[in-house]
Amino acid sequence: MVITGGVPTPWAQVTIKGRVVDAETQEPVIGAAVVVKGTSKGVATDTEGRFSLQVQRLPVTLNVSSIGFKKTDYEVRSADQKIEISLKADKIFLQSIDIEDSRITQKQQEQPLTVESLDLIAIRETPAGNFYDGLANMKGVDITAASLGFKVINARGFNSTSPVRSLQLIDGVDNQSPGLNFSLGNFLGSPELDVKKVELIQGASSSYFGPNAFNGVINMETKSPFEFPGLNVLVKMGERSLFEGGLRWAHKFQNRAGRDVFAYKVNAYYMRARDWEATNYAPATDSKAGPDNPGGYDAVNRYGDEYLGGKNDFISDSSEFKLYPGLGVIYRDGYREVDLVDYEVENIKSNVALHGMLSPKVELLASSSFSFGTTVYQGENRFRLKDVLFFQHRLEVREKDKWFLRTYATHEDAGKSYDAVVTAFMLQNNCKPNNKWYNDYSNYYQINFALPGQEVWQLPGFPAPSFAGDPRFIDSALKVLNMYKDSLWKWHQMARAYANSNQGLAGGLGIYPYFPAGSYEFDTAFAGITSRPLGRGGARFFDRSALWHTHGEYKFKIGTLMDLTAGANFRLYMPNSRGTIFSDTSGRVIRNYEGGLYAGLEARLGKVKLNMAHRLDKNVNFPLLWSPALSVVYTPQKEHTLRLSFASAIRNPTLADQYLYYNVGRAILLGNLRGFRNLITVPSFVDYFDHLDTSRLEYMVIKPVRPERVWTTEVGYRGTLFKRVYVDLSAYYSIYQNFIGYKLGVDAKFVPLNPFPVKFQAYRVAANSEDVVHTRGVSLQVTYFFKKYYALTGNYTYNELDRRGSTDPLIPAFNTPRHKFNIGISGRDIKMKLGKVRLNNWGFNFNYRWIEGFLFEGSPQFTGRIDSYGLLDAQLNYTYPKAHTTLKIGATNLLNNRVYLVYGGPLIGRLAYVQLQFDMGSWGVTRKKK
Numbered sequence: 001m002v003i004t005g006g007v008p009t010p011w012a013q014v015t016i017k018g019r020v021v022d023a024e025t026q027e028p029v030i031g032a033a034v035v036v037k038g039t040s041k042g043v044a045t046d047t048e049g050r051f052s053l054q055v056q057r058l059p060v061t062l063n064v065s066s067i068g069f070k071k072t073d074y075e076v077r078s079a080d081q082k083i084e085i086s087l088k089a090d091k092i093f094l095q096s097i098d099i100e101d102s103r104i105t106q107k108q109q110e111q112p113l114t115v116e117s118l119d120l121i122a123i124r125e126t127p128a129g130n131f132y133d134g135l136a137n138m139k140g141v142d143i144t145a146a147s148l149g150f151k152v153i154n155a156r157g158f159n160s161t162s163p164v165r166s167l168q169l170i171d172g173v174d175n176q177s178p179g180l181n182f183s184l185g186n187f188l189g190s191p192e193l194d195v196k197k198v199e200l201i202q203g204a205s206s207s208y209f210g211p212n213a214f215n216g217v218i219n220m221e222t223k224s225p226f227e228f229p230g231l232n233v234l235v236k237m238g239e240r241s242l243f244e245g246g247l248r249w250a251h252k253f254q255n256r257a258g259r260d261v262f263a264y265k266v267n268a269y270y271m272r273a274r275d276w277e278a279t280n281y282a283p284a285t286d287s288k289a290g291p292d293n294p295g296g297y298d299a300v301n302r303y304g305d306e307y308l309g310g311k312n313d314f315i316s317d318s319s320e321f322k323l324y325p326g327l328g329v330i331y332r333d334g335y336r337e338v339d340l341v342d343y344e345v346e347n348i349k350s351n352v353a354l355h356g357m358l359s360p361k362v363e364l365l366a367s368s369s370f371s372f373g374t375t376v377y378q379g380e381n382r383f384r385l386k387d388v389l390f391f392q393h394r395l396e397v398r399e400k401d402k403w404f405l406r407t408y409a410t411h412e413d414a415g416k417s418y419d420a421v422v423t424a425f426m427l428q429n430n431c432k433p434n435n436k437w438y439n440d441y442s443n444y445y446q447i448n449f450a451l452p453g454q455e456v457w458q459l460p461g462f463p464a465p466s467f468a469g470d471p472r473f474i475d476s477a478l479k480v481l482n483m484y485k486d487s488l489w490k491w492h493q494m495a496r497a498y499a500n501s502n503q504g505l506a507g508g509l510g511i512y513p514y515f516p517a518g519s520y521e522f523d524t525a526f527a528g529i530t531s532r533p534l535g536r537g538g539a540r541f542f543d544r545s546a547l548w549h550t551h552g553e554y555k556f557k558i559g560t561l562m563d564l565t566a567g568a569n570f571r572l573y574m575p576n577s578r579g580t581i582f583s584d585t586s587g588r589v590i591r592n593y594e595g596g597l598y599a600g601l602e603a604r605l606g607k608v609k610l611n612m613a614h615r616l617d618k619n620v621n622f623p624l625l626w627s628p629a630l631s632v633v634y635t636p637q638k639e640h641t642l643r644l645s646f647a648s649a650i651r652n653p654t655l656a657d658q659y660l661y662y663n664v665g666r667a668i669l670l671g672n673l674r675g676f677r678n679l680i681t682v683p684s685f686v687d688y689f690d691h692l693d694t695s696r697l698e699y700m701v702i703k704p705v706r707p708e709r710v711w712t713t714e715v716g717y718r719g720t721l722f723k724r725v726y727v728d729l730s731a732y733y734s735i736y737q738n739f740i741g742y743k744l745g746v747d748a749k750f751v752p753l754n755p756f757p758v759k760f761q762a763y764r765v766a767a768n769s770e771d772v773v774h775t776r777g778v779s780l781q782v783t784y785f786f787k788k789y790y791a792l793t794g795n796y797t798y799n800e801l802d803r804r805g806s807t808d809p810l811i812p813a814f815n816t817p818r819h820k821f822n823i824g825i826s827g828r829d830i831k832m833k834l835g836k837v838r839l840n841n842w843g844f845n846f847n848y849r850w851i852e853g854f855l856f857e858g859s860p861q862f863t864g865r866i867d868s869y870g871l872l873d874a875q876l877n878y879t880y881p882k883a884h885t886t887l888k889i890g891a892t893n894l895l896n897n898r899v900y901l902v903y904g905g906p907l908i909g910r911l912a913y914v915q916l917q918f919d920m921g922s923w924g925v926t927r928k929k930k
Helices: 120-125 131-137 318-323 420-429 434-450 465-469 473-483 485-499 520-531 655-659 682-691
Strands: 014-022 033-036 042-044 050-055 060-065 072-076 084-087 114-118 141-147 150-155 166-170 195-202 216-222 230-238 242-254 260-274 344-357 362-378 382-399 403-413 546-558 562-574 592-605 608-619 625-637 640-651 661-663 668-670 676-681 699-702 708-721 725-737 740-749 759-768 773-786 790-802 819-834 837-851 854-856 864-866 869-880 885-892 911-920 925-927
Touching: 014 060, 033 050, 042 050, 060 084, 072 084, 114 120, 114 131, 114 725, 120 131, 120 195, 120 819, 120 869, 131 141, 131 150, 131 195, 131 837, 141 362, 150 166, 150 195, 150 216, 150 362, 242 911, 318 473, 382 420, 420 434, 420 520, 434 485, 473 485, 592 655, 655 759, 676 682, 676 759, 682 740, 699 740
Parallel strands: 014 084, 166 216, 242 925, 668 759
Antiparallel strands: 014 050, 033 042, 033 060, 060 072, 114 195, 141 150, 195 216, 230 242, 230 911, 242 260, 260 344, 344 362, 362 382, 382 403, 403 546, 546 562, 562 592, 592 608, 608 625, 625 640, 640 708, 661 668, 676 699, 676 740, 708 725, 725 773, 740 759, 773 790, 790 819, 819 837, 837 869, 854 864, 869 885, 885 911
16 A cells, blocks of 8 residues: 655645455454544545545554454554554453444534434445435434425424425535425435435534524535545335435546545436325315215315315304205315326436545535436425426535635426426316305205205204294204215215306306316316416426525634634525516516625633634625524543533525415415515404404504524533443523514405405415524433444434413424434344354344324414324345445335324335445556556
C-alpha cells in the first residue's frame, strides 16, 4: 500500500491507505475504526476493509478497533510501507464487552441534541424493507405511509402527510419539492447503494440548518467515490410484484505519488410494485349517516359523496318530516378511489457526480440527479402523482471540515398528476350539479312516495295526517319506517336512479347520466377530466416550480479550545403552476426569496463543552427573525455524558400558506398574505340555513399569516453501564407561537327580500393560532451487547400535546401516539459449528414496534382514529466474502397485521422480499505508473 507525501511542510499532507483484516480468517473487517492516536481524527473501513486517512507528517501511530476484536496500535513510519493490519479476536469479549467498540463515536456521545443514526452496516442490516423505513425503529421517530411509494419520517409530534416542519438534506442539499415545500420521503431521494450514513436530529435546529428545521432534520450523507470506489449491484424481489434494481459504479484516479486527483460515480435505481389500495368505506368523521341509511353516507375512500349542506336533512323538524317522511339525509353516489387510481408504483433515480482535487485539501465537485416516479400522495385530498420528474444540479468547492461554498438548483414537473377527489366531483357534475341533483332526488321521492295517501302513508301503523301536529308524530312514524326498511330502501333506490339520470323535475336537467365505474362512458369522461388542467374543466395540476440555493460556511480555529463557525445562505423560489395550485394566473409571476446569516461558537473547558449559535433570517414577505441556541455538554467520565440545550427555530409560511389558490371541490384553499374580512363562520352559516335568519350570521377577521416559532428545552444523558449497556435518555419541552393552521369561512352574497344567498363559497384560509401550543416528551434507548456477536435493543417514546385548557380550534393536529416502543435483537458476523458444518458470516435482525392508538386529524374527509397496533420486521443475511455477495431474506410486518398508518390511506400488510447485493470495492482505482 502506498503512502504519499514527500518533504513535510506546514501545509502538506500525507495520505495513508491500508487494509484491516481478521487475523484468523483473513477476511476484511468492515466498519473498523482507524484513529490517529492522541487525536480524534479517524475513519471507518469500507466493505473491503480498506481505509484512507490524511495526516500532517510521519511517523504516526494508528489505533484500530472493532467489535469483537482486540484493539491494536500500528505504527506507520515510511512511505513504502505496506499497511495490512490484522485484528485478533477478543476471547474475553464473551464475558466482558467494552461499549467503546459499539460504533458509538465520541462525537455522537457529545451531541447536544437527540440524534439517531444509521451507518453503513446498520443500513445493510435493517429489518425493514429499506433504510428509510428502518428509521421508524428508532426512538422518537414516527412514520406515515400514505402509499407504498410515499412515506414520511417525523419526530416530536404534529405528524402529517405534508412534513413541513422537518427538513431533509442529502449532502447538505435540501431535498424538498419546490412547489410543495417539503420532501416526498425518499421517493425523490438517494439510492440506497449510495447512502453512507443517515442522521436524524430531533428538535428545533434552525440555528445551523435554517428555516423549516423545526421538529427535526433528516441528514443523509452519500458515499464519496474517493472513499468508496468500485462496483455495487442490488437486486430485490418480493410480494406485491416488488422489484428493485440498483447499480453504483465509482472510479478514482491517482497521481504517480498515489494521491487522489479525480473521481466520479454513477448511480441508477429502478423500483416497481403494486401499491396498497385505499378501501376504507367506513363513514367519514363528519358523515351524518352510516351504511344503514337508505339515502347513503359519506365513506372515507369514496369521493363525491360528501354531505354538502343545504336543506337536505329532512328530519330536522316536524314540518319538513311531514313533507318528506322517510327521506332523511341523502348523499350522492360518489366514486371509490380504486375506480379513480391506478395503483402501480414506479420509481427511477439516477445521479452522476464528478470530484476533482484542486489541491491536496481542496475539492471541487459537480453532480446532477434525476428522479421519475408514479405513486399516490395524500394531502387535503388524495392525489395520483403520475410521471413526476425531479431534477437537481449541484456545484460545490470545499475543504473538508473547514469550509465550503455550495450552490444548487431544483426543478420539478408534475407530469400527468391529478386530484382524485376533484375528479370524482367533476364526473358527477357531468350528470348534474349538487343542488339540482338534490332537488330531483327529493322531489321525485315526495311526488311518488311521500304525499299523503301514497306509499309511505299506506304503511301499516303509519300515523294519520291529522296526527302530524302531535309532537309524538315523528317518533311514531320513525318506528313504522324502521319496520319496513326494505320498502324504504326500494323507494330511495328509485329516487336515486332518477336523480342520476339526465332527466329533471326541478330544473335538474343534466348533461349526461351518472356513468358507472368501468363503463366506456366513464373511461372516456375520466380520461378527458384527468388530461385537462384544474380550473379549466379538468383535475390535472400543472407544476413546474423551481428553487435556487447558495450556501457558504467557514470554520475558524481560535486557539486550541475554541471553534467559530460562520455562514450565510440565499434562496429563491420560483413557483409555476399556471393557476392550478397557486394564484399565478393571467400571466402573474410569483417570486419569493429569503436569506440567512449564522454564527456558532464551540468551546471546550475541561470536561465541559459549550455551544452557542445565533441566526438571522429574512423572507421578502416577513420581518427579520432571530433563532438563538445554547447547549452545555458535561463529560465527568469517558463513559458518561450529560447534556442541556436550549434551542429555537422559525418556520416561514410555505408557498401554499402565502399564495395558494386551489379548489378541492368542497372548498377553495387560499394562501393568506393580506388577511381577510367579512367571512362568515361556518357554524353560524349552518345555523342561518336552519332558521333562514340572517341575524344569526357571525363574521370574522383573519389576520395575514405570520412565521411560526418554537422554543425547546432538552436534557439528556448518554452513557455506558456495566461495560455492556449503552443508555440514551432525553426529555424535552417545547413552546410554539403563531402555529400555522387554517380557518374555515364562507363568503355569501344576499339581496333584499330573498332569504337565500344569491351565491356562496366556502374557503379554507391559512392562519395562525391565537393561543400558545405546548408539547412535551421523553425518549429512552437501552442497548445490551452480549456474547460476541449479539445486541438486544429497546426504546420507548412518550409525546403529549398540552392544550392547557385552550379551546382555540386552530391548534392543529398532533397526530402522534402518546406511547410507543421498539424491541429488537440482532447478530452479525456470526461464526458457529453445527456438527461438522461450519457456518460463518451470518447475521439477523428482528424488531417489534408497538404504537398506541391516536386520533389522526387531516382534512375533514381524512380525520379518524388509528387503532393501536404492533408490527414485527425481520431479516436474515449471509455474506459470501469470496464472491463479495450478501444474501438477505426479510419481511416488514412479518405477521401480516394489516394496519392504517394514516387515516384515509390504505391498510398496510406484509411485504416479504429476497435481496442479493454485490460489493466489489477493490475495482475502480487507476494509478499513474511511476
